[in-house]
Amino acid sequence: MIPVLEVKGLHVDIPLAAGILHAVRDVSFSVQRGRTYCLVGESGCGKSLTALGIMNLLPPTAQRRASRLCLEDQDLTMARERQMSDIRGQKMSMIFQEPMTSLNPCYTIGNQLEEALVRHKKVSHREARERAVFLLDKVGITAATSRLKQYPHQLSGGLRQRMMIAMALMCGPSLIIADEPTTALDVTIQAQILSLLASLQRELDMGMILITHDLGIVARVADRVAVMYCGQVVETGEVTELFENPLHPYTQGLLACIPVPGRTQRGAHLGSIPGLVPTPIGDLTGCTFRNRCHYSFCDCNEKEVGLFEISPGRAYRCLLSHEVCSQNAARSQSK
């Protein structure tokens, strides 16, 4: 099966006064139709820049290179800006974190919904309006026709995010990138928005990249996961395998950090990862996680750590052997 999106060796470098910031380093993955690929990591790990790199929406100073970047049969590495703006919103679209700041407050919802379709598909405003009403209905917004005349500030956060989803779907894209779509929402609304996204994605057979820092969301929504740290993918795999047998020390640490009602003992110490996330500026040698890792040894300082693939689609970036990592995982889970 041809993947909707194939990324190989994506790098994003940002020149700063202090040196070059290697924000994304050698990220490779592919997204299949009807499947959800999750990028998870803490702030500054490069997950959002990966998405912006794919969309070619990076800040002007940033430099992107990739050995392969294909959306369906189209090569995006060579695409010019004009071609990209034809693709964005039509073949792949993005849902941003903060619906209030990504909507234009001066235009009505109807206006903003129709714009993409009129721009890309050259249809009349009437047809565009019909599609807008249809989609608003689909994302669960009642009284869609009257909503079209409203402005973003008249809607609640949950409704705005539903509207953003409808907007992303206007042209029937084959890939949707959702960057922290529920971070600004209440927990009760979060579950609704996520199940809406999941059901729409299955129904319309789209590929989805979901970017989040919340491992709870990843576990419930993703098919495949890539854990990112310092611009690199440190572990990747099918969601159940990754959660049941996390191999990389960072993934193990992250999972030990979150309190889970009924599983973690109340009031007991949570596992924590000591230290801070380093900024990947300048020349980098060795493993970027070594200073925070319980298991680091001297080789971690020097050796280049590659992604070690243990089975197709399951890989981790650590010098420790697969067996040792599994044992560590079992130990950290039994704690």
Add this chain to the structure above:
Amino acid sequence: MSGPILETQEVTKTYMVSAGAFRGKRPLKAVNGVSLKVGRGTVLGLVGESGCGKSTMARLMLDLEDLSSGQILLDGQPISAMRRRDVARNLQVIFQDPYSSLNPRKSVDSIISLPLRVHKIGDRAGWTRQVEEIMDVVGLPRRLRHSFPNQLSGGQRQRVAIARALIMRPKIVICDEPTSSLDVSVQAQILNLLMDLRNEFGLTYILISHDLAVVEHLASRVAVMYLGRIVEEADTEDLFKRPRHPYTQALLTSVLTPDPRLGLPQTHLGVAYPNPIDPPPGCTFHPRCPKATELCQTTAPSPVIESSRLVECHFTETLTEEEP
């Protein structure tokens, strides 16, 4: 002295908000008759969606806002009769966002020592010593004393905020979403620190959060707020094992635990949180409640108290039988 260290009695706070041009002002009941008792050395979790009045409660307890009615007792004395400084000695706060709650133009040293200077405790040498002590306690390296907030990471800033709150050795600390703007690995560090400090100084916490997993982990008692009312209050274990109120049940099902075998939960809460200016008649939760009947649309339920639990629902009796 036993008895609750902090008690609120039928506290209400009404804001007058403009309802639109030429329409004059209308009352908004942000907090509507809340009675809570916080035991010495316990952790009370206050949970609810945004706009339910939990942060207003914090502001009221800190005496930053005047009550519309009711009263708040600190150690048995009404705080409205106390001087602001005496309240501040006993009651401190850690805010949600360490990026905006620290003065960017003051050094860490002067942020942390400000309470000492305001209360005129000790002298300059004593301040330095105390600041260094408290920085050790919260795990801030001493070399950061002369740094400014913009040079610190989110976790370090939150540690500065905690140090500032603790330097007066208060009895109660109100934590208003202490970890929601932090990364997961840093969140765990701060939660561990809060627990250690509680044991070390015998603190009482009021933990305001929308993250139920965090509340479950830290709190000994939990109060669930909805539209300015406490709809359910119980001991943490009890509440998480047997939630009674339909709203609590919905909140608990929407917690996403990292378990890939479970799918996304189906909540029946409908889309909208009601507008607090026009609260629904009767039980304010009825438009979103799967069990609502005609009675709920017309009559507001009164709180039912049994053993150590409070539930505000007409169907407390039938709800007992259900286990989620």
